Amino acid sequence: MRNGSVKAFALSAMCLCLLAGCGQEDRGQTASIYAMDTVMDLTAYGEGAGEAVDAAVAEIDRLDKLLSAQGEGRDVDGQDIRRVNASTSATVSQETAALLRETLALCQETGGALDVTIYPAMEAWGFYSGEYRVPSPEELSQLEALVNYQAVEVADDSIVTHGDQVKLDLGAVGKGYAADQVARLWKDMGVTSGLLNLGGNVCCVGPKPDGSDWTVGIRDPEDENGVLCQLSGRDMAVVTSGAYQRNFERDGVRYHHILDPRTCAPARSGLASVTIVASSGFLADGLSTAVYVMGLDSAAEFWRQRQDFDMILYTDDHQLYLTSGLAGRVTPAEGLEPQVLDG
Amino acid sequence: MDRRLFTARELLCLAVLALVLVAWAVWPKSSGAAVVVQRGGGEIGRYPLDVPARVEVSGANGFSLTVVVQDGAVHVENSTCPDLICQRHAPISRSDQAIICLPGQVSISVEGGERRGPDAYAG
Numbered sequence: 001m002r003n004g005s006v007k008a009f010a011l012s013a014m015c016l017c018l019l020a021g022c023g024q025e026d027r028g029q030t031a032s033i034y035a036m037d038t039v040m041d042l043t044a045y046g047e048g049a050g051e052a053v054d055a056a057v058a059e060i061d062r063l064d065k066l067l068s069a070q071g072e073g074r075d076v077d078g079q080d081i082r083r084v085n086a087s088t089s090a091t092v093s094q095e096t097a098a099l100l101r102e103t104l105a106l107c108q109e110t111g112g113a114l115d116v117t118i119y120p121a122m123e124a125w126g127f128y129s130g131e132y133r134v135p136s137p138e139e140l141s142q143l144e145a146l147v148n149y150q151a152v153e154v155a156d157d158s159i160v161t162h163g164d165q166v167k168l169d170l171g172a173v174g175k176g177y178a179a180d181q182v183a184r185l186w187k188d189m190g191v192t193s194g195l196l197n198l199g200g201n202v203c204c205v206g207p208k209p210d211g212s213d214w215t216v217g218i219r220d221p222e223d224e225n226g227v228l229c230q231l232s233g234r235d236m237a238v239v240t241s242g243a244y245q246r247n248f249e250r251d252g253v254r255y256h257h258i259l260d261p262r263t264c265a266p267a268r269s270g271l272a273s274v275t276i277v278a279s280s281g282f283l284a285d286g287l288s289t290a291v292y293v294m295g296l297d298s299a300a301e302f303w304r305q306r307q308d309f310d311m312i313l314y315t316d317d318h319q320l321y322l323t324s325g326l327a328g329r330v331t332p333a334e335g336l337e338p339q340v341l342d343g
Numbered sequence: 344m345d346r347r348l349f350t351a352r353e354l355l356c357l358a359v360l361a362l363v364l365v366a367w368a369v370w371p372k373s374s375g376a377a378v379v380v381q382r383g384g385g386e387i388g389r390y391p392l393d394v395p396a397r398v399e400v401s402g403a404n405g406f407s408l409t410v411v412v413q414d415g416a417v418h419v420e421n422s423t424c425p426d427l428i429c430q431r432h433a434p435i436s437r438s439d440q441a442i443i444c445l446p447g448q449v450s451i452s453v454e455g456g457e458r459r460g461p462d463a464y465a466g
Contacts, residue, residue, distance in 0.1 A: 032450070033384035039443050039450045040384075130404065130425045130446045195463055202463045219466030225433050225440060230461050240466030246445065248426050275465055 028194075028209070029053045035064045036175050038199025044186060045193040045209040052191045056182045060198075063178045066096060069119055069169045070128055080159075085119065085167040089160040097157045099282075103173050106286045107149040110302070114290035115261035119167035120146045124264070127257045132248040134255065135264075143264040176285025179203035179237060183281070200240060203281050207234040218312055219244075220333070221272045228273065228314050229322075229332040237281035241288040242273040260293050269295035272316050277326060278309040287311075296321065300341050307343055376438070376456035378417045380410060383448045392417065392436065392453060402447020410451060417451060419444070439464070 029049035031042045040060065044052040062078075065071075069081050076082045080096040092100075100116070107114050121143045126132040135143065151162040161168070170177075175198040183205045186194050194205035195214065204214040213234050217227035221244045231238060243256035243266070260267040274292040276284040287309060291299040296313060303311060303323055310325040320338040322330055332338050349357070380388040380400055390396050396412040397420075408429060409421040416434035419442055424430075429444035429451075439460035441452040 034448050197463045200466045202465045215461035217461035217464045238465045
């Protein structure tokens with residue numbers, strides 16, 4: 001090849017390399033799994049991302065077994081909540097005992113709007129089996145007597161339930177707790193950037209790989225392809241509860257899965273969607289359910305007393321509210337004017 | 344001695360290459376996007392988004408879904424699941440959208456498509 005041709009070839013190759021390079025970005029390592037009764041996407045970026053994702057999958061699998069109230073077969077080895085639900089007392093791992101202790105405290109702090117003993121009511125409505133039904137008023141009043149978190153005691157590593165029909169369901173906090181555990185694991189492994197989406201239960205680990213904030217869209221309960229608003233931030237858990245997530249229709253009435261522990265029936269609080277933003281996934285998860293049950297006024301009062309989280313509320317009559325800690329971080333959808341709740 | 348960096352022939356060669364690159368950049372391409380169907384977290388099917396298709400998907404717990412790809416989007420035409428949330432879901436065509444059937448443990452997403460939404464969706 002003549003010198004000139006070499007020059008031309010070299011220049012062309014450089015152009016191609018530059019063009020190819022322009023399209024490169026760190027797409028991260030991703031796993032999509034089915035666990036805790038939902039679809040989960042786990043993405044880690046940077047060096048060691050592959051190992052981090054594998055470790056996260058293993059950790060979620062472990063927690064799914066440990067904390068699930070559902071399961072098949074008689075083998076309940078490593079399944080603490082199933083073991084507790086099979087009798088009135090059981091020895092459990094220190095981890096389960098600590099988590100349940102923390103969850104019971106949250107049940108108390110929310111005045112019972114969150115109740116870890118909701119299992120019999122969820123079962124009666126068919127939300128576990130998918131064989132949906134509407135319990136009679138008599139059945140609901142019987143269920144009310146069974147749903148009472150105060151009937152559960154945790155002493156060291158043993159859990160006692162008072163009454164053989166009192167059963168636990170950690171579904172309202174399990175995914176949030178799992179997100180916290182994975183985020184901690186990733187930080188220990190040196191992952192500085194990652195995104196967990198555990199069935200719409202989002203946890204942003206660090207900033208994005210380019211150093212900017214993550215953006216999280218809050219789903220519009222009336223348009224599955226639309227959002228109410230976008231929220232930006234890092235190192236945060238964002239959990240949304242809404243009636244649209246799991247529901248069924250009977251005789252023209254739609255019944256959803258967020259049950260009010262006081263009535264054991266689907267909560268009708270005037271809220272269509274509740275999003276909690278907090279540094280703890282556990283707190284965000286548990287409070288999203290509790291705040292949904294509380295309704296706007298009680299939720300606003302509850303937030304003013306605590307202020308260790310932020311929230312975005314969307315009412316049945318299409319009003320958007322957000323707490324002052326989120327001001328400047330939320331971009332509402334066109335046509336929505338959020339009202340800011342002050343402390 | 345001729346001290347020009349490129350001869351006329353070399354310049355012609357470069358011009359042709361530049362033209363090819365520009366054409367490659369602006370030429371309308373097939374989207375390359377694929378519909379990915381997963382059951383229980385494992386991939387069970389992958390179909391081009393720009394090729395019409397009708398696929399019967401066997402979900403968990405005995406539920407089945409009819410997934411239809413048409414007009415560059417995918418939707419669930421029919422499902423035997425009890426809540427029918429997947430069937431009511433509007434068609435999706437972007438990589439930041441997904442249709443999920445929880446009773447059947449099936450998720451339908453688009454890979455390699457346009458992405459213009461946020462990094463994740465809560466809810």
